[in-house]
Amino acid sequence: MAPLEPWEKALVDGDAFLATVHGKISCQECHQGLQSPDKETAHTDLIAYPSEDPEAACGECHPNLVASAENSLHSTLDGYYTALASRGVPENHPATEEMFGNHCESCHATCGDCHVSRPTSVDGGFISGHVFEAEPSMTNNCTACHGSRVGNEYMGKHEDLKADVHFRQGRMTCVDCHTGHEMHGVEPDCQECHEGPEADQLAPETHRYDGLQSPSCETCHASVVAGNDGILMHEQHDGSMSCQVCHSVSYTSCDNCHVSISEETGNPIFSTDGSYLGFYIGKNPLQSYARPYTYVPVRHVPISSTSFDYYEVGLVSNFSGRETWVYATPHNIQRNTPQTESCASCHGNPDIFLTADKVAPEELKANQDVIIDVVPPLPQ
Amino acid sequence: MAKFIRKLISNVQYYHLLILGILILALAVSCRASEQGSQVTPELELTETAASLEASLQVSPTAEMAAAEAEPEEVDECLACHTDKQELIDTADPVVVVAAENSGEG
Numbered sequence: 001m002a003p004l005e006p007w008e009k010a011l012v013d014g015d016a017f018l019a020t021v022h023g024k025i026s027c028q029e030c031h032q033g034l035q036s037p038d039k040e041t042a043h044t045d046l047i048a049y050p051s052e053d054p055e056a057a058c059g060e061c062h063p064n065l066v067a068s069a070e071n072s073l074h075s076t077l078d079g080y081y082t083a084l085a086s087r088g089v090p091e092n093h094p095a096t097e098e099m100f101g102n103h104c105e106s107c108h109a110t111c112g113d114c115h116v117s118r119p120t121s122v123d124g125g126f127i128s129g130h131v132f133e134a135e136p137s138m139t140n141n142c143t144a145c146h147g148s149r150v151g152n153e154y155m156g157k158h159e160d161l162k163a164d165v166h167f168r169q170g171r172m173t174c175v176d177c178h179t180g181h182e183m184h185g186v187e188p189d190c191q192e193c194h195e196g197p198e199a200d201q202l203a204p205e206t207h208r209y210d211g212l213q214s215p216s217c218e219t220c221h222a223s224v225v226a227g228n229d230g231i232l233m234h235e236q237h238d239g240s241m242s243c244q245v246c247h248s249v250s251y252t253s254c255d256n257c258h259v260s261i262s263e264e265t266g267n268p269i270f271s272t273d274g275s276y277l278g279f280y281i282g283k284n285p286l287q288s289y290a291r292p293y294t295y296v297p298v299r300h301v302p303i304s305s306t307s308f309d310y311y312e313v314g315l316v317s318n319f320s321g322r323e324t325w326v327y328a329t330p331h332n333i334q335r336n337t338p339q340t341e342s343c344a345s346c347h348g349n350p351d352i353f354l355t356a357d358k359v360a361p362e363e364l365k366a367n368q369d370v371i372i373d374v375v376p377p378l379p380q
Numbered sequence: 381m382a383k384f385i386r387k388l389i390s391n392v393q394y395y396h397l398l399i400l401g402i403l404i405l406a407l408a409v410s411c412r413a414s415e416q417g418s419q420v421t422p423e424l425e426l427t428e429t430a431a432s433l434e435a436s437l438q439v440s441p442t443a444e445m446a447a448a449e450a451e452p453e454e455v456d457e458c459l460a461c462h463t464d465k466q467e468l469i470d471t472a473d474p475v476v477v478v479a480a481e482n483s484g485e486g
Contacts, residue, residue: 010462012462014459027459272484272486
């Protein structure tokens with residue numbers, strides 16, 4: 001994503017914008033400020049990003065979306081809280097709050113971050129001259145944040161690795177699978193159809209992999225799950241593994257992220273030990289009604305026991321409370337992969353499985369639920 | 381003699397009929413011409429009405445200027461600047477180049 005010039009970030013396409021519904025609303029109604037030809041005066045009390053208060057900026061016309069979006073992960077950042085809490089990082093702790101505010105909250109996405117401009121976490125800038133786009137742009141919005149892993153994998157930016165077939169051949173963008181309902185946190189009423197024990201497994205949703213799979217491969221590839229597509233391997237494995245186990249290729253993992261404040265500029269900064277490509281099959285630590293798989297691909301996340309020591313030593317008080325090799329859904333799906341070449345690609349091949357020897361000693365305990373003890377042998 | 385008279389009468393009748401015919405034709409042509417002159421098409425009538433209305437509503441340039449002074453056209457200063465690329469370039473805050481302080485993949 002090429003950076004925008006300062007003027008590009010703020011240039012309104014008068015003709016296009018004024019022809020839209022939002023163009024009928026005066027600038028000051030959302031942005032406040034004053035009417036003046038002088039920039040400083042005009043920007044007095046300016047609200048540059050009105051949708052940081054979605055209720056005030058968008059709620060009048062889009063009350064339902066605003067109400068549901070408050071529950072979306074883009075808004076709540078619950079994914080962070082879930083991961084931090086499970087590793088013993090105390091909630092409502094001054095050091096945690098300071099760290100979270102400096103490093104994690106920038107990932108919060110407002111309505112405008114998806115529909116008007118590039119996300120503020122990448123310094124903003126209008127996408128279509130302030131025209132409100134109902135459908136976010138894949139490169140300007142989605143992968144502006146989800147770029148280093150998802151974006152690079154999906155668009156084939158790693159050397160010798162092809163782009164995801166859905167992009168390469170289907171020309172599909174993120175929103176073709178990740179619908180507005182999902183993005184806006186519109187929760188499906190699972191219990192309407194699923195009763196009894198199933199219903200218990202579908203709620204509550206505190207993890208992005210809780211609940212029904214949405215999106216799911218089966219939505220479009222229903223015949224694969226039904227086992228009537230004529231492909232022997234689909235019948236043989238019979239839901240014992242996620243689709244990505246066979247149809248993903250190498251993806252990115254990262255190690256050792258540490259956050260701090262720059263002494264030079266006072267800006268929040270991070271450092272990681274770099275990223276590397278790999279492909280490992282692990283045990284599914286999140287087995288549920290909707291994800292019954294025994295095997296899933298696992299990706300290393302860059303947490304370490306000292307990641308937040310800048311703010312307070314020992315903030316990660318229960319490092320082993322959650323795996324560091326996590327259930328992954330790589331976005332680089334291919335019909336043919338090294339795994340699909342033959343049975344021996346996986347069966348009896350320890351290189352492709354996350355065995356204990358591939359896990360750092362200090363992380364063994366955390367990863368007990370995903371480490372493969374016995375590599376599945378070749379069928380007789 | 382009788383033969384001569386009959387012929388004369390017969391000639392006079394033809395002559396009269398001819399004159400009468402010419403008169404009727406002339407009258408008809410003249411009536412038609414006058415009718416065409418007085419007839420106005422609805423379109424023409426409308427155009428004329430609009431033109432006359434416009435003329436009656438026309439304000440002198442001085443009056444127009446006075447009205448403009450009384451109610452100046454509102455200029456949206458926000459849009460005036462933010463739709464003007466050069467203005468944005470001229471008034472942009474200087475870009476401070478900050479060396480990337482993060483290391484590794486984010």
